[in-house]
Amino acid sequence: MTTFEKNLHPTPSLTAGAWLANVDPDVCQRVQQRVVGQLLQTLLYEDVLPYQDQVLDNGHRRFIVQGTDAEQQPVEYRCNGLRSTSFELIRLDHASLERVDHTGQATAPNLHQALAELLREFEGSAHLPRFIQELEQTQLKDLQARSQGYSAGRPVHLLDVDALEQHFMDAHSYHPCYKSRIGFSLEDNTKYGPEFATPIAIVWLAVAKACGAMNHSQKMDFDAFIRQETGENRWQQMATALQNQGKSPDDYWVIPVHPWQWENTIVPYFYPELVNGELIYLGVSDDQYKAQQSIRTLANASTPLRPYVKLAMSMTNTSSTRILARHTVMNGPIITDWLQQLIATDSTAQALGFVILGEVAGVSFSYDHLPATRGPQTYGTLGAIWRESIHGYLKADEHAVPFNGLSHVENRYSNGEESPFIDTWIAQYGLQAWTQRLLEVTVPPIIHMLYAEGIGMESHGQNIVLILKDGWPQRIALKDFHDGVRYSPAHLARPQLCPTLVPLPASHARLNRNSFILTDDVNAVRDFSCDCFFFICLAEMSIFLNQHYQLDETRFWQMTADVISAYQAAHPQHRERFALFDVFAPSYEVEELTKRRLLGDGERRFKSVPNPLHAFRSQAC
Numbered sequence: 041m042t043t044f045e046k047n048l049h050p051t052p053s054l055t056a057g058a059w060l061a062n063v064d065p066d067v068c069q070r071v072q073q074r075v076v077g078q079l080l081q082t083l084l085y086e087d088v089l090p091y092q093d094q095v096l097d098n099g100h101r102r103f104i105v106q107g108t109d110a111e112q113q114p115v116e117y118r119c120n121g122l123r124s125t126s127f128e129l130i131r132l133d134h135a136s137l138e139r140v141d142h143t144g145q146a147t148a149p150n151l152h153q154a155l156a157e158l159l160r161e162f163e164g165s166a167h168l169p170r171f172i173q174e175l176e177q178t179q180l181k182d183l184q185a186r187s188q189g190y191s192a193g194r195p196v197h198l199l200d201v202d203a204l205e206q207h208f209m210d211a212h213s214y215h216p217c218y219k220s221r222i223g224f225s226l227e228d229n230t231k232y233g234p235e236f237a238t239p240i241a242i243v244w245l246a247v248a249k250a251c252g253a254m255n256h257s258q259k260m261d262f263d264a265f266i267r268q269e270t271g272e273n274r275w276q277q278m279a280t281a282l283q284n285q286g287k288s289p290d291d292y293w294v295i296p297v298h299p300w301q302w303e304n305t306i307v308p309y310f311y312p313e314l315v316n317g318e319l320i321y322l323g324v325s326d327d328q329y330k331a332q333q334s335i336r337t338l339a340n341a342s343t344p345l346r347p348y349v350k351l352a353m354s355m356t357n358t359s360s361t362r363i364l365a366r367h368t369v370m371n372g373p374i375i376t377d378w379l380q381q382l383i384a385t386d387s388t389a390q391a392l393g394f395v396i397l398g399e400v401a402g403v404s405f406s407y408d409h410l411p412a413t414r415g416p417q418t419y420g421t422l423g424a425i426w427r428e429s430i431h432g433y434l435k436a437d438e439h440a441v442p443f444n445g446l447s448h449v450e451n452r453y454s455n456g457e458e459s460p461f462i463d464t465w466i467a468q469y470g471l472q473a474w475t476q477r478l479l480e481v482t483v484p485p486i487i488h489m490l491y492a493e494g495i496g497m498e499s500h501g502q503n504i505v506l507i508l509k510d511g512w513p514q515r516i517a518l519k520d521f522h523d524g525v526r527y528s529p530a531h532l533a534r535p536q537l538c539p540t541l542v543p544l545p546a547s548h549a550r551l552n553r554n555s556f557i558l559t560d561d562v563n564a565v566r567d568f569s570c571d572c573f574f575f576i577c578l579a580e581m582s583i584f585l586n587q588h589y590q591l592d593e594t595r596f597w598q599m600t601a602d603v604i605s606a607y608q609a610a611h612p613q614h615r616e617r618f619a620l621f622d623v624f625a626p627s628y629e630v631e632e633l634t635k636r637r638l639l640g641d642g643e644r645r646f647k648s649v650p651n652p653l654h655a656f657r658s659q660a661c
Contacts, residue, residue, distance in 0.1 A: 054230050059187055067186050069148065070135070075179045076154045077119060077134030079216040080105065082634040085130045086647060089158060096120065103132065107157035113142040115157055117149065124586075125593035126579035127630075127649045151179060162638055171637040174220035174356065182219045184226055185209055185235035196450060197464045197511065201430055201440040202339050205332045206237040208445040214576060215358050215633055221335065223304065223355030232300055232331055239328035239341060242349065243302040244270065246282060246292035246320040247405055247422070251313070254293045255370045256401040257377050265401060266294050269346065269426070271326050278322045287317065294322070295403040296424045298336065298351040305354045309417045310405075333442065333502055336362045340429070347400065347426040354421050363420030364522075366406060370542040371557075372399030372425045372522035378539045379521065382493055388611065389492075394485035395433045395507075395517035401426045402522075430505050430517055438509050440517070443482075443577060444501025447584035460588050465511035471589050474512075476599060478581075481513045482506070483603045486573050490621045491607075491614045494532040496568030498524035500576045526568040528560050531620065563629070566621045571630045574600075574623070575649065582652075593652070601656035608660055624657040626650065 083089045084103060093101040105117045117139055121132035139149035139157075155172060162168050192199060192207055199207055211218040221229060230236045256262040267275045279289045297306060306319075313319040329338035329349065336353045340346040352364040376398035383389040383396060404423035407415065430440050448461040460466070466474055482504070489495045497518065505517040532538055544556060559565065578600060585591040601624070608618055632645040639645065 054184060054188055054226070057226055059184075063183065063187055068183060071179055071183045071186060072151060073134040073137050073148065075175060075182070075216070076149055076151055077132045077137045078213070078218070079154070079175060079634070080117065080119060080137070080158070081121070081130050081132045082214070082216050083158070086632045086635050088635065088638070093123070100133075103130070105158065108160060109141065109157055115142065116140045117154065117158065118146075122583075124579070124583050125597070126582045126652050127575055127628075129579055129583065131583055151175060159638075165638055167638055167640050171217075174217035174222060174637070177220045177222055177224075178217050180226075181221055181224070181229050181233070182209075182211075184229060185219070185233065188230075188236065190235065195464070196461055201442065201505065202330065202332075202341070202344065203237075204442060204445055205234050205330070205339070208333065208442060208448050209235050210448060211333065212358055212444075213447075213580060217358055217637070219357070221355055221357050223353075224300070228300055232298075232335065234331040234333050234335065237330050239330060240299065240338060241324040241327075242329060242338065242351070243297040243299055243324055244274075244278060244322040245295050245297050245302075245306070245422075246278070246287075246289075246322055247295050247403065248292055248318040250291075251318050251406055251409060252293050252295070252403060253366060253370060253406050254401070254403045255373045257373045257398060259377070260400055262401055265426075269296075270294065274326055281322055282320065285317065285320065287320065292320070293403050295405075295422070296325070296349050296351060297422070298338075298353055299324070300355070301351065301353050301421070305421050309414070310422065333444075334362075337427070344431045345429055347428055350399075350425040350427060352421050352423045361420075364404065364423035364425065365420040365545075366404040366423060367542040367544055368522040369402035369404040369423040369425055372402050372427075374539045374541060375521045375525060376400060378537065379495075379525075381537060382489075382534070386492065388488060389485075392485050392488060393515040395430075395515065396521070397428045397430060397433075397505075397517050397519040399425050399427045399522055425522060427519060430507075433517060434507065435509075438507050438514060441506045441508065442502060443504035443506050443516075444580070446478075446501075446506065447580050449588070460584075462511075465508075466589065468511060471585070471591060475585060475591065475596070477513045478506070479600055479603045481515050483578075483600060484607050485516060485518065486569055487604055487607060487623060490566065490569050490623070491617045492533055492611070494527055494565065494617070494621070496526040496565040497521075498526075498568065498572045500572040501580065503572070504577065523557065526557055526559060526565050528562055528565055529558065530560065531562050531565070533617070562620055566623065566625075567629045570623060570628045570651075574651075574653070575628060575630050579652075594655075597652040598656060601653050601659060604653070605656075605659050618660065624651070624653050624660050626654045 084091050089105050092104045095101055100120055100122050103119050103121055107115045107117060109115050119132045120136040121130060123130055138146045140146045196207060231238050232240065270278065282289050282292060310319055327340055327342040330341045332339055335357055337348050337350045339348050353362040355362055379396045380398060402425045407419055410418060434440060446462055450459045450461060486497060486499055489497055498520065499518055503518060503520045503524065507514045507517060529535060529538055541557065582593045582596040585596060586593050604623060627648045627650055629646040630649050632647050635645045
């Protein structure tokens, strides 16, 4: 049976749960060690738990946390790791994690044991039960993914960008709930999780224009676009289906819906609209899609050049509910046109060659005419964004890799020798040369948009795609802008081009104080870029290259600073803005992800972290 056939018909034992009786104990142990270790790592870094650390002979440290067991006896959690030069991040070696009881007996802790003994002071928190559920489900679903018997089938550095979305199973190394997928059953996970690469047919609905909204890029004809997306024959079938119900196709917009969302949210909560004809089911797509790492973004597996579809899903992953609010759906094409106009009219951006994967169209249900009592169940649950495919931007001799996969290590969960994903390219080009080139193609686009335009971008590892030629970095593609930019209108370099956005509803702002695009705080603009790009994306590479290739972290940040300084020297016209958006500042503010889970989003949860670039400030312009 081919891999495609296996994915089309997932192994029954993986969906029914019988596989748990035969799970590899080593895999089970490694997954649990990671979940507990990654949780402990964030609790220490965000100053939730006090700890001691001892310097070891190899320059690493042993981190020690005190707890209390069920008999009120003292216990210690010990784990080796490092305090990184990169923002003083703590990185724990999960395999070394141990629990030592009051008699001195050392064992590997289980998740609930650790939660009970370390988070006793949060027992009364209203948010703790949900957080525990996310951790439990992360452990279960990661274990399920690791137990499927997946094999790449070819050298991993030769996999195309879509196959890599399945291959990179490690997910976020900085988030304790990295694979929670609250709302998914195990069967759902095999159908819709990216690790399983199961082909998915999306559901087509018609939404009456009177209770819906649509927006698209000014560069496109939406009617022609949607006909191409559905296929002409399929479009005619849908139009006929509407006419057979006495409806005019001109009174409706077609919207794609994730099949999980259709079954679990749309039918249960929008049945009045399905009854009265404001929503009409039109069948499923002829094209097959596959989930990307973000779960709700699907790549067209039948025709890869066609756009990705990003679909509202009422499930939670990495602690965020994956809905699509109407204003973000409407703003996607507006922001796309703006960013692409800025790049097209700027010689420096053109020379850098980076790509904005445009969110070219979006359709959403409009919720404002619904009774307030339906708001909590329906808000943001019926919306879709079409985003350009990376395949349309690749030259014949180029290939692409999600940036977060560059730090992926092969065979992490088997008995084989560990091998970094990038090892072939490092061997081919040399560590210093390849790293230098990576920074030269990745850093300038991010800082250019900040300096030259005044726009902060949410460019973490999943939002950057590295384009390479035979493993040699060429340029980057950036994505996810419907709510992934931040700027101060008063500090834009070209305010006359500033778009008018659909405003953020007050109710949305109350629910999540971290979700906003407009601000008058220039440091908030800078930190939006620096938190995602330097703190998450580059810090991960710095630590990884140090651990696997012994590249000194200080050297990595020196190289990064050199790239920034070279940009500044080449563009003195932005000198005043180098100070305004000071990436060499002593510190940045970054999100405290675990505190948000323990204490909620009622107030901003940010931590000031020391900036490793600050040491090289003197060389900057």
